[in-house]
Amino acid sequence: MKxxxxxxxxxxxxxxxxxxxxxxxxxxxxxERQSTPMLFFFLAxxxxxxxCLSLIAANWTSIHHLWRVVLIIGAxxxxxxxxxxxxxxxxxxIGVFAFVVALSIFGAGIFLLGDxxxxxxxxxxxxxxxxxxxxxxxxxxxxxxIWIFGLVVVFIGQFVSTMxxxxxxxLLMALFVVGYGxxxxxxxxxxxxxxxxxxxxxxxxxFSIQELTYYWYTIFALILYLFSYIIKTGVVSKPLQxxxxxxxxxxxxxxxxxxxxxxxxxxxxxxxxxxLIPFLSLAVLLAVLNRERFGAIQIxxxxxxxxxxxxxxxxxxxxxxxxxxxxxxxxxxxxxxxxEKLGIIxxxxxxxxxxxxxxxxxxxxxxxxxxxxxxxxxxxxxLNRYQQxxxxxxxxxxxx
Numbered sequence: 572m573k574x575x576x577x578x579x580x581x582x583x584x585x586x587x588x589x590x591x592x593x594x595x596x597x598x599x600x601x602x603e604r605q606s607t608p609m610l611f612f613f614l615a616x617x618x619x620x621x622x623c624l625s626l627i628a629a630n631w632t633s634i635h636h637l638w639r640v641v642l643i644i645g646a647x648x649x650x651x652x653x654x655x656x657x658x659x660x661x662x663x664x665i666g667v668f669a670f671v672v673a674l675s676i677f678g679a680g681i682f683l684l685g686d687x688x689x690x691x692x693x694x695x696x697x698x699x700x701x702x703x704x705x706x707x708x709x710x711x712x713x714x715x716x717i718w719i720f721g722l723v724v725v726f727i728g729q730f731v732s733t734m735x736x737x738x739x740x741x742l743l744m745a746l747f748v749v750g751y752g753x754x755x756x757x758x759x760x761x762x763x764x765x766x767x768x769x770x771x772x773x774x775x776x777x778f779s780i781q782e783l784t785y786y787w788y789t790i791f792a793l794i795l796y797l798f799s800y801i802i803k804t805g806v807v808s809k810p811l812q813x814x815x816x817x818x819x820x821x822x823x824x825x826x827x828x829x830x831x832x833x834x835x836x837x838x839x840x841x842x843x844x845x846x847l848i849p850f851l852s853l854a855v856l857l858a859v860l861n862r863e864r865f866g867a868i869q870i871x872x873x874x875x876x877x878x879x880x881x882x883x884x885x886x887x888x889x890x891x892x893x894x895x896x897x898x899x900x901x902x903x904x905x906x907x908x909x910x911e912k913l914g915i916i917x918x919x920x921x922x923x924x925x926x927x928x929x930x931x932x933x934x935x936x937x938x939x940x941x942x943x944x945x946x947x948x949x950x951x952x953x954l955n956r957y958q959q960x961x962x963x964x965x966x967x968x969x970x971x
Contacts, residue, residue, distance in 0.1 A: 654712075666714070694732070694736065694738065701724055702724050722767060729774050730773070768811055772792065772795065776818070790847060824920065826887040876890060895920075896918065
């Protein structure tokens with residue numbers, strides 16, 4: 572949340588007599604002003620690091636072996652020295668810039684020197700060393716952008732290793748989860764945990780596709796969902812639950828769209844169900860124990876709709892409808908406009924999927940697009956009326 576927005580809104584609250592000046596200052600002090608220049612320094616460091624790498628790579632063969640080593644080490648140490656001096660003089664932006672460039676050169680040096688001395692690069696070991704080095708630098712100089720840089724390096728290494736080399740590296744995954752995940756937990760910034768959890772879910776999906784079968788991702792997403800109840804900190808629990816629900820919504824949309832084309836799996840894996848059934852039961856139990864009346868409804872996304880291949884598309888559509896309607900009711904009951912909007916968007920997606928699946932095969936193409944346009948127009952009118960009623964209700968509440 573932007574500090575400028577907080578200051579602007581709290582000023583209005585003071586004028587309306589909702590809070591006094593001291594409360595306004597107390598509220599504003601809880602939010603740090605976001606550092607836009609730091610972001611530009613970070614992006615500049617990435618681009619300049621790539622430029623250095625391109626320049627070195629383009630002239631690599633014409634440089635003597637010894638000078639190659641000297642060039643890489645010299646450039647890396649120079650930027651590291653500049654960064655260290657900048658941090659000593661409290662110039663954080665320049666320090667982050669220099670450190671990221673130095674770490675970029677370090678990573679490129681691993682690959683270039685490995686190629687020069689004919690080491691095999693058909694593994695994630697280079698990314699493991701690179702990611703570990705970035706993490707150590709972060710621990711010596713804890714700057715968020717250094718953590719992000721390392722997180723992306725390890726993510727790319729694991730993703731490439733899994734999808735291209737067909738080798739899921741457990742050490743690299745341990746560095747990602749235990750190393751960067753633990754640090755991210757203690758940073759306690761929700762947007763960073765959203766980033767970490769999103770990248771983690773992509774890696775788990777890649778592992779499921781390459782090493783198992785894609786539907787095993789349901790188990791991993793369910794584990795993330797369960798951890799959102801175990802870890803009570805809102806900074807962590809909200810991203811865990813949000814990413815698991817969003818990813819499963821996308822999976823169910825995929826199932827609803829493509830199962831009619833014969834892409835549904837035939838699941839005879841007993842082990843899969845031995846994990847799924849107790850985890851689903853535990854998720855429902857935790858929702859009940861935490862008195863989340865609507866928590867059990869969103870768990871329908873984890874149901875295996877492919878159990879009945881003949882009706883899998885219909886089941887997927889029903890799951891989407893149940894989730895979207897549940898979200899709309901939850902938002903209305905809790906007076907949470909964000910959840911209401913999420914439910915409306917999910918409902919529109921559900922309706923669109925059912926319409927495409929049924930009408931595309933039955934109706935003439937002109938009629939298909941005409942009816943689709945009319946449906947969207949009617950939905951737009953209903954949403955507009957709904958928003959007007961919400962605003963009217965809010966005004967009536969304020970006047971009383």
